[in-house]
Amino acid sequence: MDIGAHSKVAVIGTGSVGSSIAYALMLKNIANEVLLVDAIPERARGQEMDLSDSNVLSSTRVRYATIQEAGQADVIIITAGAKQREGESRTELIDRNYDILENVIGAMRPIKRDAVMLIVANPVDVLTFFAQKLSGLPRRQVFGSGTFLDSSRLKVYLSERLKVNFKAIHAAVLGEHGDSQFIAWESANVAGKPLLSFPEMKDIDKEKIRRKIAGKAMDIIKLKGSTYYGIAACTVSLCESIIRNKHDVRPLSVYVEKLGVTMSMPAKLGWHGIEEVYDVPLSESEQEQLWASAKSLRTVCEKYNT
Known part of the structure; x- marks a missing residue:
């Protein structure tokens, strides 16, 4: 090709x-x-x-x-x-x-x-x-x-807190794009240094940050009726990954075999679509959130998959 x-x-x-x-x-x-x-x-x-x-x-x-x-x-x-x-x-x-x-x-x-x-x-x-x-x-x-958009919102929030370019931050929101999504804090880092080891991240309220990121879309909807610029930018970035075969890794809705459901995990994207789905290191509580998110989505899919 x-x-x-x-x-x-x-x-x-x-x-x-x-x-x-x-x-x-x-x-x-x-x-x-x-x-x-x-x-x-x-x-x-x-x-x-x-x-x-x-x-x-x-x-x-x-x-x-x-x-x-x-x-x-x-x-x-x-x-x-x-x-x-x-x-x-x-x-x-x-x-x-x-x-x-x-x-x-x-x-x-x-x-x-x-x-x-x-x-x-x-x-x-x-x-x-x-x-x-x-x-x-x-x-x-x-x-x-x-x-992908939730993760971008997270990185922008963290970049403002840490005073570093958001492109230097490796952090992802995983699971459902919705109520049960969670932040993979265990694997988050800046220049290889664990994110949670930074003084600026001491005593953070993880759940408050999760809710802030998950709720940003609704905040925008309340103010202007709908959201479109952020998702448009993310969508075009994904198109570019396909068209130019860039092999970017993004948190995308993909079928996760071990979970038996489609949800967001880091995935490599190229000409043929999804080329690989990656596991990421998760803490015990994050792993529980992943399974809970998967269970929630499976329940919905089973209910409507008639």
């Missing part, structure tokens, strides 16, 4: 999240073509017209497309779904978003055999699990954005 083989990206759902992703893809110039697909064709056409005015900054072509065309894209990003309501947990979105996912994937068939499908809609872990089944693609080619 040539390095430019993954050059056509389809964005399904052109609301705030989808259009932000398309715009960021344009600015990054990492795809030859971005296809815009929406259940409301007029909205996708309007986004095409608006985004085309940004071509002064980009050589990426953005255009309206049908759902069938999207099925033949190299990277398929599914953002289509109902918005999360204030006070609503991600798992409560399942009834409203599963039908949308099933219809979208069904309408795309036949899907390009080597396409990589990225689920951004919530609840991302559960919808990724179903997308792996509904698409007919190998599991490694279907993954979700998972706790």
